[in-house]
Amino acid sequence: MIFNSLEYIAFFVIAVGGYFLFPQRFRNRWLLAASLYFYMSWSAPFILLILYSTTIDYFVALRLDATEKQSTRRALLLVSLVTNFGALFLFKYYNFFVDSWGALVGGTRAGWNPPLLHLVLPLGISFYTFEAISYTLDVYWRRFPAERSYPRLLLFIMFFPKLIAGPIERAGHLIPQFDRRTEFDYLRARDGLAQILWGMFKKVVIADRLAIYVDAVYNNPQHHVGSTLLLATLFFSFQVYCDFSGYSDIAIGTARILGIDLLRNFRRPYFATSFTDFWARWHISLSTWFRDYLYVPLGGNRRGEWRRDFNVFMVFLVSGIWHGANWTFVWWGLFHGVLVSAENIGRRYVRRVRPGFALPRPVRVGGTFAMIVLTWVLFRANSLADARHVYAQIFFNFDASRFFVNASNIVYGVVGILVLVAGESLTERGLYPRIWTPELRPVRWGAYVGLVTLILMIGVFTGGEFIYFQF
Amino acid sequence: MRTLLRRLAVLLLLLVAADQAIGWALARMFWSPANTELDDISPGILYAPQVAVSGSSRAKTHYVADSLGAYLGKRAYNFGRDGQRSSQYHYAVARMVLSHEVPELWLLDVDEGVFAGEEDVGRLADLLPYADRYPAVREVVKARSAMEPLKLWSRIYPYNSLALTLVKSRIRPHGPVARNGFRPLHGELAAPAAAAPAGFASAAGEHGPGAKANARKLDYLRRTIGELRRRGVRVVAVRSPVYPESPEAWRAHRREGDRLRALFARLGVRFVDMQAAGDGGFADPALFSDARHLNEGGATRFTRALADSLLRGAPR
Numbered sequence: 001m002i003f004n005s006l007e008y009i010a011f012f013v014i015a016v017g018g019y020f021l022f023p024q025r026f027r028n029r030w031l032l033a034a035s036l037y038f039y040m041s042w043s044a045p046f047i048l049l050i051l052y053s054t055t056i057d058y059f060v061a062l063r064l065d066a067t068e069k070q071s072t073r074r075a076l077l078l079v080s081l082v083t084n085f086g087a088l089f090l091f092k093y094y095n096f097f098v099d100s101w102g103a104l105v106g107g108t109r110a111g112w113n114p115p116l117l118h119l120v121l122p123l124g125i126s127f128y129t130f131e132a133i134s135y136t137l138d139v140y141w142r143r144f145p146a147e148r149s150y151p152r153l154l155l156f157i158m159f160f161p162k163l164i165a166g167p168i169e170r171a172g173h174l175i176p177q178f179d180r181r182t183e184f185d186y187l188r189a190r191d192g193l194a195q196i197l198w199g200m201f202k203k204v205v206i207a208d209r210l211a212i213y214v215d216a217v218y219n220n221p222q223h224h225v226g227s228t229l230l231l232a233t234l235f236f237s238f239q240v241y242c243d244f245s246g247y248s249d250i251a252i253g254t255a256r257i258l259g260i261d262l263l264r265n266f267r268r269p270y271f272a273t274s275f276t277d278f279w280a281r282w283h284i285s286l287s288t289w290f291r292d293y294l295y296v297p298l299g300g301n302r303r304g305e306w307r308r309d310f311n312v313f314m315v316f317l318v319s320g321i322w323h324g325a326n327w328t329f330v331w332w333g334l335f336h337g338v339l340v341s342a343e344n345i346g347r348r349y350v351r352r353v354r355p356g357f358a359l360p361r362p363v364r365v366g367g368t369f370a371m372i373v374l375t376w377v378l379f380r381a382n383s384l385a386d387a388r389h390v391y392a393q394i395f396f397n398f399d400a401s402r403f404f405v406n407a408s409n410i411v412y413g414v415v416g417i418l419v420l421v422a423g424e425s426l427t428e429r430g431l432y433p434r435i436w437t438p439e440l441r442p443v444r445w446g447a448y449v450g451l452v453t454l455i456l457m458i459g460v461f462t463g464g465e466f467i468y469f470q471f
Numbered sequence: 472m473r474t475l476l477r478r479l480a481v482l483l484l485l486l487v488a489a490d491q492a493i494g495w496a497l498a499r500m501f502w503s504p505a506n507t508e509l510d511d512i513s514p515g516i517l518y519a520p521q522v523a524v525s526g527s528s529r530a531k532t533h534y535v536a537d538s539l540g541a542y543l544g545k546r547a548y549n550f551g552r553d554g555q556r557s558s559q560y561h562y563a564v565a566r567m568v569l570s571h572e573v574p575e576l577w578l579l580d581v582d583e584g585v586f587a588g589e590e591d592v593g594r595l596a597d598l599l600p601y602a603d604r605y606p607a608v609r610e611v612v613k614a615r616s617a618m619e620p621l622k623l624w625s626r627i628y629p630y631n632s633l634a635l636t637l638v639k640s641r642i643r644p645h646g647p648v649a650r651n652g653f654r655p656l657h658g659e660l661a662a663p664a665a666a667a668p669a670g671f672a673s674a675a676g677e678h679g680p681g682a683k684a685n686a687r688k689l690d691y692l693r694r695t696i697g698e699l700r701r702r703g704v705r706v707v708a709v710r711s712p713v714y715p716e717s718p719e720a721w722r723a724h725r726r727e728g729d730r731l732r733a734l735f736a737r738l739g740v741r742f743v744d745m746q747a748a749g750d751g752g753f754a755d756p757a758l759f760s761d762a763r764h765l766n767e768g769g770a771t772r773f774t775r776a777l778a779d780s781l782l783r784g785a786p787r
Binding site: 005006007020184186189190407408411412445448449452453456457458459460461462 | 472474475478482485486489490493592593596615616617618621622625627628630631632634635636
């Protein structure tokens, strides 16, 4: 059951309707039942994996809360980390590790040749694992008390809108909201539905439409010249953004109707004026997770500039690995690490030699966007060899005369992008709140009708799953 | 909650109005005689063919319908369409044609995709515009998803992704369907090894030799044949040639031929394999545009050979 399906709409109506029909004390149980059903509609057996790790975390956290003895607390933390990272490693990284080890030592020469495992990647494992780890670490650092109610902790992990692809929630932000008395709120419901519609538009009209061209090109990059590969990469930049932020919009909108605020995940990233700014706008719940649970524990910016650059670099390396068990993602993370570190070094240098100097905003936005587009090559390419080929073609064999034309998909894709850019420009200029004023109701309603009509006219109804489901 | 429901109801009314208006405009453009690019089925029905061909791009590019008609002394029309290998398409076209005319002969261009392998429900989208007019087509397209009947409430949805082409055909009409639906391909396979396309295994059937039979496809194949026969139409299944690149591909191609022969023998339908035992004179790469498609020269030769075979009436 994916968000961009009528099955989800039916599930959503029942889940939300039931939530407000039940008395307050039954609502969390209802949400938990709905979340279990939602996940089990993908895969019933993998629910056991979530129950297993949550049960361990539940008892570990209770013990962490109860004891002051540091060695016991460390041991308990280790149990939780091994349980969560162990499952993640086994399902997501084991084969990559074995493959890479084999390539490194040359097959059997090392004398250790572990077998490859044929395991299916449980949906959302990277997301709920990070949530579980953040919970245990928060309890360990005494930022958040251990949750006494097992169903409530399970609901924190399994809350269906964000279960499969985030936003990556924090216990301290989400769990207290489950206790809040919520009555149906028209304004929240209106905002939530509008956000769901916008998310659907981004996924069905833009992401899935662009995917047709991008897949055709990137699945056979050897058959295409630089001009085609550059357009496909540009399209992929919008595809991946609309796919992922579309999912987040639907998740956040759904939760909002239920009276629950999820963490913000995107803030118009392609309007970023620097790479650092980009990461403050892109997948915010993951960036802040890495900031709080990796960057800061590594020393953050407290141990000098060079150590800070190293820490930033490490965060991006791990972020790349988080995205996928493939060297393309590792290099993608490194690429971003280099960009952010170089930017920091450059900024320090400019501050020294020409204090107060800044390029005009359009140049900064354009330059950042251009570089970000180039990094997506590594993210989308099926292999490092393909990525090398794409870069080589873009820079050394542009050949616009052999451009691959797929007129209707290009036109429909561009229409979608223009609507997106128009909408995001308004928000970037701070005009979004004005849309909700009563005077602009006709415009608002026109936009609703327009978006639904565009979905029906040029949306892709056979589109695939969300890209981030694979992570 | 009441405010929300009231406003949602008003919004729904606005949406229905927009959907009806835009859907009406799209339908007008689709069913216009100027739109021969997207709708080559209606001109075929208007032509009242005595010989009809249905199938995929291989049918479209192999059967020179006007020549075939001339050889057989009948009106022939080619209903081939890109990607339509499954029996659902044969069934839908047959039912659409039969609701207007009763041809004398129906040629089903087949490969394993007609009865085996996964269903490509995405391809059935080509039939969506016809669902409103033809109940049989409506039944076929329901296979796309459980929610398809609900989606078909929309008047725009059947014309999803067609707007640009429809507007284009309005501005610059495509003209009448040339050569009774036959669309020739050009170019030659220069050298077999170099010219073999990446997915060449497809020459032996895209689902691979021995692909598992698909119950729904088989059902629609039986229903197509049954419906045509019930109306007195003679049905012949034809496998047009491919250009296998290697001995393995040849063997796989022959195995596919054997399976098809056995299947149509069970169904009591004459099966004409134009490449059986490699004696059709199609072992020449100069006759092919790619490994699965004949070029215009190859199509001309194929059509003449097929007409001879049909006139002889002898099973091959």
